[in-house]
Amino acid sequence: MKKEVYYPEYLQLDRILGAQSLESEKNNHVAHDEMLFIIVHQTLELWMKQIHFELDSVLVEFQKPTLDDAQTSVLHHRLQRITEIQKLMANHFDVLETMTPLDFLDFRDDLIPASGFQSLQFKQLEKKLGAYKNHTDEMRSYSRSALREEERDQFEGDVFSLFDGVEKWLERNPFLSWQNYSFETSFKEVIETMFAKEKDLIKNHPFLEKEQKDKEEKNIENMYQSFLSIFKGRSSGLSKEAFLSALFIHFYRDHPMLHMPYQILRVLVDIDQNHTAWKQRHLSMVRKMIGLKMGTGGSSGQKYLHVSIAQSCIFPELVELPSYMISRKNLPSLPSDISTELGFRWR
């Protein structure tokens, strides 16, 4: 017979609710706000665990040699869930900020050297998302130094990240080269025509002075060169193929087959932005709470967090994709057989 399950045992509430032990109490001066401080940290660690859980299931699919089309909607759903958790995580700082800097000082010294900087889950998350790839060597070794020996072993080595999965998936887009059609060639032709027109417009402009024309022409040339960089190989970040594929999905997203890939690209940008937003929200709370003081983890505090935020981007190329958007009327037209392939063909 199946054993009956009761709410407290099912949730192991005795363990969870018994896991708040105040350092200030151990040091014989109970600081009221330390309970809030502990609970907010614990809650955020639980949410990080949930993000890891969702991300692991997404990465299993992305790691397969061919992504199962039937799974894309589940993937999107789970990635979307991650964005909601991230937003919720940032909102926790509203509650924590009901604690004042003086309240925090009541127990701050009891915590030293403990700090969120030692959160293994957070570091692993940055690695699994792909943000860690964009960290400098100096940042990596500093971040690693916060971990204990046994945690360092868990943290070592490469992991297959969301960035890796997305890049691999984008590179497999079969429509970039289709029989005689090449998206790269036709997009390049459009860009060349577009910029030649712009340059002509400035050259023959009836009202602009020579100086203004020179300035405008220089701007257009810079923009043109930036577009041309798409077609050159990249030494870091998304590969050329993956980037072209992301552009293709954005341009032709109205075709039924591209609806879901487009939604996935959007949610990835949200994950990227929410990750940075959490770090920025944390920094603004730190500023209010400790000002220019050092962190309990021993870093320079605000200064360290600024540097860390600058390196928190996961998909910089996807975030900057709008720089390479062109209006619908200029889009290179698709061969009719590709248009047919991109439809659902309902009868």
Ligand code: HEM
């Ligand atoms: C009074 C509240 C808080 C203060 C004053 C504070 C302060 C700091 C400071 C100064 C750092 C830099 C490292 C150091 O020297 O300690 C840091 C890092 C960090 N804190 Fe907090 N923190 C607070 C709350 C939280 C909460 C609730 C979390 C949630 C888990 C958290 C997670 C982290 C993480 C993950 C880092 C590493 C960030 C990175 O490497 O970019 N902190 N914190």
